[in-house]
Amino acid sequence: MVKRVSRDDVARLAGTSAAVVSYVINGGPRNVSPERRQRVLAAIKELGYEPSPIARSLAGSGTGTTGMIVPNLDSSFFSELATAVEEAALQTGRLVFIGNSAEDRRREAAYVSSFVRHRVDGVVVIGVSKQLSLQPALDEGIPVVVVDRPNPHALIRSVSIDHAEAAETATAHLIGHGYDGIACLTGMESTFVSDDRLEGFRRAMGRAGLEPVATLRSPYSYAGGATAWERLKELPNLPRAVFCASDDQARGLIAAALADGISVPERLATVSIDGTKQASVLKPSLTTVRQPSDVIAQATLRRLFEDAQAELHWGVPTELIIGRSCGCTPD
């Protein structure tokens, strides 16, 4: 329980006033003579002084914190994105509060207001539904960025890939293999993302003049993919390939198919979206359109704390990653 060193201690040791210490620490709002600045710096080092983020907050500067709300951490993509946001926030010298909305609007809202009470400098949200509950933050003038699940109708800053385009790219790749009988597995209706990905799938099929053999919806999880397989195998004839809206779905679908003796990609091929680091390690590895979580995270933090006046939506480019699941056979 060592005695805490405060700004006054530094001032005393440096033989100057507390204000001057603030000036050198914050590089303003006034200037300090080089000589005094040196003495202050020396005193700070000698005492091992670290300004208190809390006192600072009270006095009006930021808190050095950010709040992030995720629908869950089971999703391989969300956990990767959470990690990336945390990392990017650290780069701006900020700590991040994590909130698990559990896909529940009320919990999401509760976190938003809790973050506001704690005066976070900014809020990052992976929205739960098509509706958002960010009013408390906006009222307080706290910047908010919606990641991955933007709401095209809301006037809120957002960062994400173009989900439709990603789905189109993925589907087109499958089509390129010349497969006969392609099915679509997208997410539930609760988010715009599911619709966008479905639409991208349809665009690619339409352009190739193909008709999907089936279009399903299920959760973005492994379990969702496994369940989808149970439904697909009831079909009169099995699809030869499936576009999955998430890597986790693809994993579940593939595992369930394998368990039924259907080999992948020989008898069932897949492409999906997400492209987390895991995807390339999997057996079989996934062909997937990568959402670059690090790029998304950095763009998000920049939007939050730097170009607050940039355009509402920021699109991040994707990248097609070739694995074995689609039928290509890299290495």
Added chain:
Amino acid sequence: MVKRVSRDDVARLAGTSAAVVSYVINGGPRNVSPERRQRVLAAIKELGYEPSPIARSLAGSGTGTTGMIVPNLDSSFFSELATAVEEAALQTGRLVFIGNSAEDRRREAAYVSSFVRHRVDGVVVIGVSKQLSLQPALDEGIPVVVVDRPNPHALIRSVSIDHAEAAETATAHLIGHGYDGIACLTGMESTFVSDDRLEGFRRAMGRAGLEPVATLRSPYSYAGGATAWERLKELPNLPRAVFCASDDQARGLIAAALADGISVPERLATVSIDGTKQASVLKPSLTTVRQPSDVIAQATLRRLFEDAQAELHWGVPTELIIGRSCGCTPD
């Protein structure tokens, strides 16, 4: 940018003093007459007043925050545990800062001191290595609990299952199947956990008078499991069953084996440790010794904020979950 309402506003509306407002909010340290209390409560509700955690912190109470350090969020168990801790912290009305140490001691140490500067009420750590860097927190009298990876030699509070016992239970189950040729896959040497699980495995084997056909180490991840398979299949004769130290390893091992045409559990059986929710959904489902993340999280928070003087280590019981991977065939 609505005007913020402070305690003084409440006092004014209630026609009383600021101190009284504090008293009713905190239920002390002094008493307040029922009538006045009612007026204050009414004023609070009317104004929608919420006390500022920040001002509160400065004045000396807690901050209403907790810091948690995880080695990564890719691990299915760690992400589940992080979720559980966050949930349990919420129950105590606290927000949690998440820090990703990325298995790096320096980052871990940096988070600890960052948390301390932000005056968190407590710190939860899944330790990176056999050594810990928690001094700054201890110096400030901030309670710390090491979860999942306790250090038996350190005088720091910890909560975890008995890893050796868990491994023993898992291995014993495998032995019960009568398999001939059992191998062990544990984690790297950097943590005590790996050694404990290895020891548990050995205990079970020894008691049955069996000799392992191989003992490997690799990371606790899916990739670690997949890699282990590559090594196992080089062996003169393939093991019939493998004890894996983590579910992720089991998943990777199984997938890699399946990719080589080895069926599971018919030709290769596994048991593992972790038992996250995912495990039972997997194809094939995993037979695994469950570390109850919710129980661990609750015990951790209780230790952090309530029975600070309880015994150093708190052991949490495990549960054997039967899946298909071991050769049992539930449903």
Added chain:
DNA sequence: CTGTTAGCGCCTTCAG
């Protein structure tokens, strides 16, 4: 039982 007041540590305006 209630009101007053001194900090908590720091930022920033206002005088020097």
Added chain:
DNA sequence: CTGAAGGCGCTAACAG
């Protein structure tokens, strides 16, 4: 260029 002083919102002694 520098020092003094007010204020951020709240807690908890200290006087009534």
